[in-house]
Amino acid sequence: MSNFKYHGFGTKAIHAGAEPDPSTGAIMTPIFQTSTYVQESPGQHKGYAYARGKNPTREALQKNIAALENATYCLCFSSGMGAMDAVLKLLRPGDEVITGDDLYGGSYRMFTKVFANYGIKFHFVNMTHAATIEQYVNANTKLIWAETPTNPTMQIIDIEACGAIAQKHGLILAVDNTFASPYLQNPLALGAHIVMHSVTKYLGGHSDVVMGALVMNDAKLFEQLAFIHNSCGATPGPMDSFLVMRGIKTLHLRMERHCFNGRKIAEFLKTHPKIEKVYWPGFTDHPNHAIAKKQMRDFGGMISIVLKDADLPETFRIASSFNVFSLAESLGGVESLINHPATMTHASIPKEEREKAGVVDNLLRLSVGVEDVEDLIADLKAALA
Numbered sequence: 001m002s003n004f005k006y007h008g009f010g011t012k013a014i015h016a017g018a019e020p021d022p023s024t025g026a027i028m029t030p031i032f033q034t035s036t037y038v039q040e041s042p043g044q045h046k047g048y049a050y051a052r053g054k055n056p057t058r059e060a061l062q063k064n065i066a067a068l069e070n071a072t073y074c075l076c077f078s079s080g081m082g083a084m085d086a087v088l089k090l091l092r093p094g095d096e097v098i099t100g101d102d103l104y105g106g107s108y109r110m111f112t113k114v115f116a117n118y119g120i121k122f123h124f125v126n127m128t129h130a131a132t133i134e135q136y137v138n139a140n141t142k143l144i145w146a147e148t149p150t151n152p153t154m155q156i157i158d159i160e161a162c163g164a165i166a167q168k169h170g171l172i173l174a175v176d177n178t179f180a181s182p183y184l185q186n187p188l189a190l191g192a193h194i195v196m197h198s199v200t201k202y203l204g205g206h207s208d209v210v211m212g213a214l215v216m217n218d219a220k221l222f223e224q225l226a227f228i229h230n231s232c233g234a235t236p237g238p239m240d241s242f243l244v245m246r247g248i249k250t251l252h253l254r255m256e257r258h259c260f261n262g263r264k265i266a267e268f269l270k271t272h273p274k275i276e277k278v279y280w281p282g283f284t285d286h287p288n289h290a291i292a293k294k295q296m297r298d299f300g301g302m303i304s305i306v307l308k309d310a311d312l313p314e315t316f317r318i319a320s321s322f323n324v325f326s327l328a329e330s331l332g333g334v335e336s337l338i339n340h341p342a343t344m345t346h347a348s349i350p351k352e353e354r355e356k357a358g359v360v361d362n363l364l365r366l367s368v369g370v371e372d373v374e375d376l377i378a379d380l381k382a383a384l385a
């Protein structure tokens with residue numbers, strides 16, 4: 001079984017890393033709820049010494065996620081931020097990072113409020129034209145951190161072009177692939193060195209686990225990141241690893257429905273008189289639609305809208321008047337969510353910075369779930385009436 005090569009994404013989602021338990025034949029990966037492992041004599045053990053370093057349930061999940069990104073290595077972390085933190089710890093004081101001007105608010109906060117204090121310099125640039133990135137490369141540049149599609153304005157960054165710039169200047173390209181999930185996009189194949197996921201979102205898929213992952217092919221990067229993983233200790237527990245493995249078994253089915261519902265809803269909103277703007281990369285008039293088409297398998301279920309002539313109280317009123325969509329942070333679960341980035345997910349970004357990136361007070365972000373699309377559209381119709 002272990003040498004069987006899985007080709008289809010769905011087959012990998014269900015089977016990769018999941019071997020029947022050798023002691024019982026249990027088809028589901030056991031939850032090894034243990035912190036330590038008995039040794040026969042000091043140092044004589046079955047490859048497992050202490051569970052921060054290794055846990056079989058976590059290892060099964062890591063193999064699975066690596067397979068979904070067609071990669072060799074995966075490390076799972078106790079959150080997406082924990083995974084990102086490990087990547088930043090590859091750097092030294094004086095190093096510089098080039099990243100986007102429309103990032104997940106928590107990423108911006110970690111860069112500016114934590115790692116800037118350790119002497120690392122960040123350039124927040126509009127990465128939608130990859131050539132812009134090169135203007136910021138100097139002798140201290142070490143890392144390009146790209147998020148695509150971006151959160152929440154759905155900018156599309158050309159991963160292949162970023163990969164070429166990284167290659168030319170000897171930089172690491174890390175891609176936050178949370179919004180796309182491995183079903184829609186595989187950045188390693190386009191020249192990225194590290195893929196990061198907030199597993200909390202589409203991979204987990206059921207809004208019941210917080211977890212992160214890093215995926216890579218380079219053995220030396222893996223060795224460095226595995227050292228940080230164990231030394232700094234942001235590792236997830238076995239129960240959460242099990243829940244995510246269970247969630248991933250339907251990732252392909254969920255993503256198909258997220259994409260189907262996303263398209264229907266984006267098209268519905270585009271012609272709605274109360275909507276000024278719809279951000280969704282599947283529209284042919286999206287500025288980087290051609291790149292999205294090239295690097296993504298489909299366009300996903302994340303959509304942002306700008307309400308026409310709505311002040312903050314009116315925006316709040318609309319955001320609070322849904323029945324099927326729930327007002328909540330996070331995304332990528334089976335249930336549809338609506339979020340007000342300016343005061344929720346992106347509240348840690350200063351207003352001026354935020355508005356420059358298009359995250360205005362009358363912008364709402366939708367995470368379209370896998371419910372019946374007719375019910376979702378009816379809910380939107382009523383809330384916008």
Ligand SMILES: *Cc1c(COP(=O)(O)O)cnc(C)c1O
Nearest residue numbers: 079080081104151178198200211
């Ligand atoms: C949620 C999210 C993160 C952070 O992940 P956590 O699991 O919440 O720590 C990072 N990037 C993006 C794009 C996200 O949506």
